[in-house]
Amino acid sequence: MYSEKVIDHFTNPRNVGEIENANGIGQVGNAKCGDIMKITLDIKDDMIKNVKFKTFGCGAAVATSSMVTEMVKGKTLEEAMDVTNAAVAEALGGLPETKMHCSNLAADAVHAAIKDYLDKKIKV
């Protein structure tokens, strides 16, 4: 049911973990629906220097998390905000229909982390 790319990202997930002293943290989903994604960002000069993820969820949830970290690493905040959940799914060679809504939240998690960074910046 999963594409080879999904299985590859599930088996060898990129950028797993949490960045210590991250200046942008985003978490989406909840345990009730079975998916939680947490993204930590190291942002410098409006550029994503480093990104890591931790995910509780199904194969699609892990693979989209892993894929989105690759897609936004080294990008400007503006570019990263343009990455959509649909684009992540497409980069993985598609997801099963049932997974498109419940487990395809990785870009949302990145956007949440960027907003967290921007909010903190305003307060400072």
Next chain:
Amino acid sequence: MKRIYLDHSATTPVDPQAAELMMTYFLEYYGNPSSIHFFGRQVKKALEEARYQVASLINADPSEITFTSGGTEADNLAIQGAARARSGKGKHLITSAIEHHAVLDTFKYLAKNGYELTILPVDEEGIVSVDELKKAIRPDTILISIMHANNEVGSIQPAAEIGRITREKGIIFHVDAVQSLGKLPIDVKTMNADLLTVSSHKIYGPKGVGALYIRKGIKISPLVYGGSQERKLRSGTENTPGIIGFGKACELAGERMEEENRKLITQRDKLMNGIISRIGHVKINGPLGDKRLPGNVNVSINYIEGESLLLSLDMLGIAASSGSACTSGSLDPSHVLLAMGLSHEVAHGSLRLSLGRHNTDEDIDFVLEELPKIVDRLRMMSPLYHKAN
């Protein structure tokens, strides 16, 4: 890669003896049992032999067995058929929260169509309370359906106790025995069952065959009309190879049950104890000891999600199942685990390993060696695990 099948509650391989017998009825004795010529007579005899074999395994009379296309159809025939036949006497139906969807969704359909439904809760071990059941009975209760053993957590229900009550009150008692057939001794008489569902493919018979036991004298309405087969209760030309394979599987199950159960219980307990001792933050779902089906292991592994676990196991050749939402085909995790009081989070992380005839001690050792590594890997990825430390 060596494949280890630990999903026998989902389905089983067909026993070679049953498969070989079936081949004859595909290729040689292909007649229609309703025909009066040689071809028809030949297969009719085998059909009745199969009916006898199924009846023998549950201490019924062959005339009380109606073949269907499987457990789901037998459940539907029992519940819809009894509710319709008795609708003049009352409209109240009782079932439990942990039934298979073939039962639960049939009741919910009836509840939308003029019947009233009480769904009984279960305790934390997944067992229906007889006291709650007694309290739920009303003067207009016409049908009670409680499974013999649960497919997910293996909990064995107090069927005989319930049967005593329903018989005394003249309420029809349907038992879904799909998971217990061939694993627990079933006696429809001491259980006081009026209707009892069995399925072939869970006991090393072919898919697409099941049967409903209908106690002599109990009237139910058919779901399917046509050529009046199965004493007008299930029209349609009989699936003769399937039914004959099912009969053989019943005969073999009866012969092997005692010895097989000894093996399954030993392997089950080794697997459960091994998981508990090697992996932290786990919880066995369902009862322990003789209130649990011989081959059933169900464990919640905290901080990880079931589908990820199944994918990881599958990559190593281990086939299992889970109560997570991703594998249930809905957004909610297993209704059984939720009914037992598990949180969504813990229910999503459940793993069912159901053992069968061909599993070896080496299979168990392999799982106990690999599962902790998979759990470690997934927990390292989980944002929930960090918080727990």
